[in-house]
Amino acid sequence: MSETLIIACPACATRNRVPAERLGSQATCGTCHNPLFSGHPVELTCANFAAHADKSDLPLLIDFWAAWCGPCRQMAPAFAQAAGKLEPRLRLGKLDTEAEQQLAARFAIRSIPTMVLVHRGREIARQSGAMPAEAIVRWAGQALASA
16 A cells, blocks of 8 residues: 655645655646646745645745845746756745745744745754755755755
8 A cells, every 4th residue: 555645736725645656747636637746836825835834745845035135036046946856755835025924924034045944834944045956956855864
């Protein structure tokens, strides 16, 4: 019998049961039929945050950013590139600290860009400052291994 994981849909945030061996395949959401993995970060909001951070079996790597932040804009393509390399082991999400100030306060974000790795609502690791894609992938892998 295979392990079944709960995966939040990046499009509609519906929780889906997915056999672990199907994570690398083209699994789709049972509600909206969009792919569960697109190789792109999810835009996180108050409305979908809990589905991805607290109720999903996948670890979530959050990029806390703001549109006015130069280093955040510089890191955005690298973070998107890292999503393609890290899925389906974990989900990547971007959280605009200006639009979602309550969530930024919950994580005590003091500088941006800051990446926070969470699993089932618990913070595993944190890293501040812009990083290239390969460094993001390496850091996330090390953080998961030591969790």
